[in-house]
Amino acid sequence: MVDAQNISLTFETADGKVDALSNVGLQVAEGEFVSFIGPSGCGKTTMLRVIADLQQPTSGTLLVNGMSAEAARLARSYGYVFQAPALFPWRTIEKNLKLPLEIMGFSEAEQQQRAAHYLSLVNLTGFERKFPWQLSGGMQQRVSIARALSFDPALLLMDEPFGALDEIVRDHLNEQLLQLWRTTGKTVVFVTHSIPEAVFLSTRIVVMSPRPGRIIDIIDSGFPPDRSLEIRETPEFLKIAQRVRTGLRAGHSYDE
Amino acid sequence: MTSSSLALAAPARAALGSHPLTERYGPILTMVLALIAVWYVAAVAMNWHLVKDGFEREETPYTVSDILAGTMDAERPLLPAPHQIAENFFDSIFGYPPLAPRSLVYHSLVTLSATLLGFVLGAGFGVALALMIVHSRVLERSLLPWIICSQMVPILALAPIFIVVLGALGLQGLLPKAIISAYLCFFPIAIGMVKGFTSPDPLQIELMRTWSATPRQVLWKLRWPAAVPFLFASLKVAITISLIGAIVAELPTGAEAGIGARLLAGSYYGQTVQLWSALVASAVLSWGLISIIALVERGVNRSMGAR
Structure with missing residues (x-):
């Protein structure tokens, strides 16, 4: 689904060059749930933006869904979820869901049917006529996930989607997202800085480190698909979390 | 005992002041009334000499109250009094058919x-x-x-x-x-x-x-x-x-x-x-x-x- 080889990205800033990404290579197979984890500045968000063609790498080759990143974007191959819900405040929840469908030229009936379907998928049936400000932060983020799914892209790119939410809401949404991933069979690339979140959700965890932004470890995590939050207490879970933490610590420079 | 009776009395006393209409239009009305009062004072002050000179030119005897009255309805005052403007305004709106050149x-x-x-x-x-x-x-x-x-x-x-x-x-x-x-x-x-x-x-x-x-x-x-x-x-x-x-x-x-x-x-x-x-x-x-x-x-x- 995603095939990245030797991706490097250098920013020119006032203080000189910054290596946001250095020789990042990664293959994501169809149906996988891959998380990027690392401290801020490690390039995890940049990598996601490169996959989404919101930023262009300085060098390296990248295939998304078998085509170039730009072609994949133009073919609407992925849905993107930002840290903020970024709903359009003048549109009702239903109309927010329909926005990408309107843009892509779905028929009115199809829009209606999809909006209803994806709202129910994130348990928000009954909120169609509400405006975004009438919903809590967690509910708004669920709308933005439903919006990203509404046109049925093969790939879901999520940039710290639950980073601004409190712990309890976050746990709840993690369970919901896992269920969503299981039922829809989407490929998910997920950015987070929470170790439990990464270990709980992912089939693979990519540990990254800053200056220059690079991959230092890739960890497979093979929990059963219908896992619940309780597995976070199991020794297997803690072992993987420990390995992630070790990786993060190793990649961290001492001058901080 | 006293404190509770005070607490009960307070809302009744404040009732007029906190009526929604008073709250909304009270300040505006006060402002308008104050402006009109200032305007009248200014009209008297500015038209005083005009009126006084008029009396003297015509060599008619006059009193202070004559001048005062004169400042309120001079024909070409320096500063017309509010009621003169209001009169002329309503007159030129309702006094003629709407499409007459004087309307x-x-x-x-x-x-x-x-x-x-x-x-x-x-x-x-x-x-x-x-x-x-x-x-x-x-x-x-x-x-x-x-x-x-x-x-x-x-x-x-x-x-x-x-x-x-x-x-x-x-x-x-x-x-x-x-x-x-x-x-x-x-x-x-x-x-x-x-x-x-x-x-x-x-x-x-x-x-x-x-x-x-x-x-x-x-x-x-x-x-x-x-x-x-x-x-x-x-x-x-x-x-x-x-x-x-x-x-x-x-x-x-x-x-x-x-x-x-x-x-x-x-x-x-x-x-x-x-x-x-x-x-x-x-x-x-x-x-x-x-x-x-x-x-x-x-x-x-x-x-x-x-x-």
Whole structure:
């Protein structure tokens, strides 16, 4: 689904060059749930933006869904979820869901049917006529996930989607997202800085480190698909979390 | 015991002061009454010598109270008293058929038509300029200085030139006035809409990009709705400015009709009362126009989910 080889990205800033990404290579197979984890500045968000063609790498080759990143974007191959819900405040929840469908030229009936379907998928049936400000932060983020799914892209790119939410809401949404991933069979690339979140959700965890932004470890995590939050207490879970933490610590420079 | 009875007494005492109507209109009413009082005092002070000189010229005996009475109903006072203005205002509105040349309604309608046409032209032009500026950096750099320069030339100096040039082109009457009015009112709209069109959140713009939306879709589904609050703020400024533009445009043309013409005639012949009632008419007109825009704004806001 995603095939990245030797991706490097250098920013020119006032203080000189910054290596946001250095020789990042990664293959994501169809149906996988891959998380990027690392401290801020490690390039995890940049990598996601490169996959989404919101930023262009300085060098390296990248295939998304078998085509170039730009072609994949133009073919609407992925849905993107930002840290903020970024709903359009003048549109009702239903109309927010329909926005990408309107843009892509779905028929009115199809829009209606999809909006209803994806709202129910994130348990928000009954909120169609509400405006975004009438919903809590967690509910708004669920709308933005439903919006990203509404046109049925093969790939879901999520940039710290639950980073601004409190712990309890976050746990709840993690369970919901896992269920969503299981039922829809989407490929998910997920950015987070929470170790439990990464270990709980992912089939693979990519540990990254800053200056220059690079991959230092890739960890497979093979929990059963219908896992619940309780597995976070199991020794297997803690072992993987420990390995992630070790990786993060190793990649961290001492001058901080 | 005492404290609880006090607590009970308090709301009753405050009832009048906290009545919603009093709370809303009390301050405004107080302000208006104070202004009127100051006005009367000023009218007495400013017209005193005028009246006194009149008595002395005619060599009639007079008392202080005669002068006082005189300052309240002089024919051509320096500063007319509020009731004189009110009298003249209602007289020139209801005293004649609405389309008679002496009716203030007629003059207001003449100015209103130029204002509205100018407003529509100016708003259209302003929005078009903002669209061009937002979509092209080259246009932004080449247009913006000219737009700002256009507002630095006093309109009072430009208006006669406009009238002469447009007159030579065969344009007379309503259109030249509307064009001068549009020249003034496009500016706040252009500036406001540039701000409005660039107001969407960067995330919203990137979302549109991930859906590979066309520039036209970004405009209609994101930039335009995001600019609506800015649009109404600019429209409210623009409508008063276009009224001023229409009035100013009536001055150099020697127009026979319109609030500007009334102002001009009033100052020629020292008819201060007529002058002031024309001013009141323009104030009422612009208040009405702003109220209409505010009403539309409220309706639009409601449909766009404003809290």
